Amino acid sequence: MSVETMSIFSPQLAARLDALVAKYPVRRSALVPMLLYAQDEVGYLSDAVITEVASRIGITELDVRNVATYYSMLRFKPAGRFNVQVCTNISCMLRGGYDIFDRFQDELGIGHKGVTPDALFSLEEVECIGACCWAPAIQVNYDFHDDLTPDRVPAILDQYRAQAKSEGKADHA
């Protein structure tokens, strides 16, 4: 069975993953980034993703799951289109990280690991994201937002709502 003809990924991602496995001295080194890139496109590590990644690396699905469950950014359930990750670790906590987290909970009506009914947002309390000197800080997907106050939370959400509108709903798998 050829991975290329059976791929569940977009042609762009499939090509990127083909290049990824070729760059290392050992094929398996591509596994962790491959899972993350696949998740970026599909939204989570579905059974189909696990199957294709296992086949691309040449290891068992069990092996893939064994590795994937270790990493906190990898998930097995869909998150929102925009995953809001609020750091509450010490540097952020001292500067009001929990107030930021509370405000997101209030605005979105969901808690830790929750997803809004329209699947636009999900919320997570996360560990240190490496923005301690610009605390409190959050990440929405991979975007950083720092030096936050609770008052800035609605505008951040509006920014992503506007982005979703302009991009349309069709392009998100």
Place this chain on the structure above:
Amino acid sequence: MPRLVSHPDEVKIVTKRFGQGAANIDRYIELGGYESAKKCLEQGADWIINEMKTSNLRGRGGAGFPTGMKWSFVPKQSQKPKYVLVNGDESEPGTCKDHLIFLHDPHSVIEGTIIAGLAIGSKLGFIYLRGEYRYLLEIMEKAVADAYAKGFLGKNIFGSDTEFQIITQSGAGAYEVGEESALMESLEGKRGVPRIKPPFPAVVGLYGGPTVINNAETIATVPHVIAMGGEAYAAVGSPRNGGTRLFGVSGHVERPGVYELPMGYNLKKIIFDVAGGVRGGRKLKAVVPGGSSTPVLLPEEIETLGMDFDQVGKAGSMLGSGGVVVIDDQTCIVEFALRTISFYQHESCGWCIPCREGTDWLKKSLTRFHAGFGSAKDIDNIQYLAENMLGRTFCPLGDAAAMPTLGFVKKFRKEFEDHLNGKPCPFAKHVELSVV
């Protein structure tokens, strides 16, 4: 975009190209970039290692091991290929210096990696960034591609017959992967659990080959050491602690930020002069000097304390990653201790039982204690648990969790006692923490 700060006491060596567009390779070259790598190519491995030893540069990841010595441990002859690994899995709470290096000066990381490769006779280097740093990984990938296009990387670097390649790698969320052997496991496509040592990475590392692994700040410093000369670089710092350090000052200060100061600079001055003092005119209660794993220091302990590996060690803590977390007098230390241990409980990979069980029980005890349901015996129990984790795990995560806990209990015992007998916490708003 993270804000850049400045203070007259700073000695800008590693940060001197920050904010000057040096992510662009031509701009980097214009600012003197890649001259050190060329010089090293001419001078050879022994000369490089000698300069590094003279510089007294010590590992910026936290352990402070002399970089030149680390490189000299790699065997000259090896059946297996040798590797250079750059650890950019920056995850120690309080630490965000590598973030700025990748953002403002990615070519310094590439140039340092090339020099490390020349020093140990390696043809392949890896630059590993934590998964959350995607935008920084993209900056690094662009920089690497540009360096290839210029012929600074590849089969014949700088027109010589020497080969050196660089591969960038993304993690996917794991503090533990910042530990050197766990990082190698992750890079081999496995769970990031630590390896037993010995053998050390210099002998058996990535793919079983001799490997040098350095923190991103250490690697970014290397071209500057070569440019200045080891002796001049050493002269900037304090005895046995060469050069400068990127101190990330966070928490309750007026001007948080990453400041580059000479090794040995006084901690009190960092807080009160450089970072503008405690926010809102409050009093200093305590300071975590080098990232969340380093034991807390009291105001009276920092009066004359110079920030280098030896002096902070002597004061009973560690210089660690240089992340200075400042705590004011309105902060509950029990809550702070609980948030710290919650992090380590979350990040323990579970490989070693003292760490897996210890962090879990410490979190449980501190949660109950902070909620006002603790007993006097719990304080001793917390101490007993933490003491029994020390030195009993493959990697330093167990110690990293136990050491700060011991510091909090020993130095703030009275504040723990104030939480007894159903007394409500005088400070805290968040009794229950939702990170699990």
